[in-house]
Amino acid sequence: MIHHIPRTDLPRTDIAVEGVSCSFGGFQALADVSLDVRPGELLALLGPSGSGKTTLLRIIAGLEQADAGSVRIGEAEMSGADVRSRGIGFVFQHYALFKHMTVADNIGFSMRMRKAPKAEIAARAHELLSLFRLDGLAARYPDELSGGQRQRVALARALASSPSILLLDEPFGALDARVRQELRRWLRRLHDDIGVTTVFVTHDQEEALEVADRVVIMNAGRIEQVGTPEEVFANPANEFVMTFLGNVNVFHGRIEGGRVHAHGMVMDAPEQHAGREQAAAKAYFRPHELDIERAESGAEADNSFPATVAFVNPVGPNVKVELRTSDGETVFVELTRERYESLRLTKDLPVFVSPRTATIFVEDYSI
């Protein structure tokens, strides 16, 4: 939808966060966080509420002051520098549009504040209005817009002053599911076109994995893992990342003879832990990493456990099956449609569950 590129000369600025700590009262919001944002990338800060992701974004912006550590944007050391001097564009969670100004005046605000010539303001506002498909709405007030329109006005306003970096706090948090989906893809394309270094905060792992070049997973004021969506999803650094990035089934087990035995299943132990006989291990399975076999189709195979079908949701490209084990645990399995149809699953049908692949975490020695 972006027909012309607004600023091909936008600087590609990097951001370096070093050893930043921040606490509010007795609450440690960030503990010694370091992060590099590469020039021109679209980076997601992902984490549950209270993980410190918004605090980190606000510290980069200068809206919050760190207790320790430093922030560099491009060549400039920004620690202690005023928000106004940082050359950032910021989109607030609820947009923070100026209620008493029209859409056009909102967008032109930054240029009016630095007393740009009226003609220049009008031209730039007009350019942004058409870029963001807001042409007919220039004279509207924010409370006369839908959520998606407000979101685009907020983005246009933030980009009006040609910032060197763009920071977005839960940019899609206040929108309903359908509009979210559209805007998500649209933000990705916008970023591809204007290429400004962008950091956005989200608690929605799907959003982060779908939109971002790299994802920073945060928890309790620390960074758990940084990587591309593929990296963090396929090779989670720890159990937190594994569980946070989607549905999982967990089984507790032990290492015996270099293999992990858990709930009737046997899997190779991670190489570095294979020698740790009797160490406690947890086997994690995403729903598509488990397979189902009808119980009558043969004797109980090795490397599987019995369960019964509790619920089937056949809507969508994959079929979601909920199983109940003999000790009452719930197990989630996702099957392809063909597999589901060949199995002819019905409620209360006895089945065997076996692993395709697993992610194993061996517990640290602790006394």
Added chain:
Amino acid sequence: MADTADILAVEPTVVPVPVRAHRPVGSPVARRVLIGIAVGWLLLALALPFASVFVAAFAEGVPAFFAALVQPDAVHAAYLTGLGVLAAVSFNVVFGILAAWAVTRTTLPGRGLITALLDLPIAVSPVIAGLMFVLLFGRQGWFGSLLSTLDVKVIFAVPGILIATVFVTLPFVAKEVIGVLQETGPAEEEAAATLGASRVQTFLHIVLPNIRWAVFYGLVLTAARALGEFGAVSVVSGNLIGKTQTLPLHIERAYASYQTTAAFAAAVPLTVLAVLTIVAQKLLAHFASRRRGRAALAEESS
């Protein structure tokens, strides 16, 4: 890739939903009786006394009314009352906004104390408020000797009246503005800062437009209170005819000395101003709530 844009363009915009009135409940007879009681009581308690002021003011004829209005003591009292209103309004514009700012947008340690102190002028009887100033600035008071060496008279003089008036009107602007600033939150101001606005620009372009109705509303309340203040002013002023008498004091003195026309003639402008205050108050509340209503509606449909 125009498809996304088309989908975005047909998003629903805000449509106001009319609110349906409640259906009346109960038998028609009971309803009429209850309405009759309510209206009757309003007539008896409000409209009649209100009308009686005008009847008494014009009882000796229109010329007598105007003569009473323009007698020097009444004119001076009106002048002093006006001065009090002016002092209260101009002080509270500045103090109210500053106090509200300090309470809602800073992390000053004394914020809680300011909020608590703002309730003091409402909680304390005006007479006691007046006495406090006598104790502070009177001849025997804490600053009495200092003031007498400087040859400044506060108590039983105009400055005392102004101080007392400002004191009793202290909370009105501040409380209204605190309410609005708390409701709007700091996000718009932060947005202005990220867009390069200086503190002064942020105040002029963002904060002031957001709080202006609250400031006006607070000032209307301030003016109303300053016009009618009796207790605190009567203690600090000494009630000297033609010197330290405000309109309410003038009315009371005239009434006590059986000058009925003089008393009620002076009461007429105060009464008229009170009615105007109520009208202004309603209009401002209407403006404020209409804005808020529209915002709430938009919030729902977004």
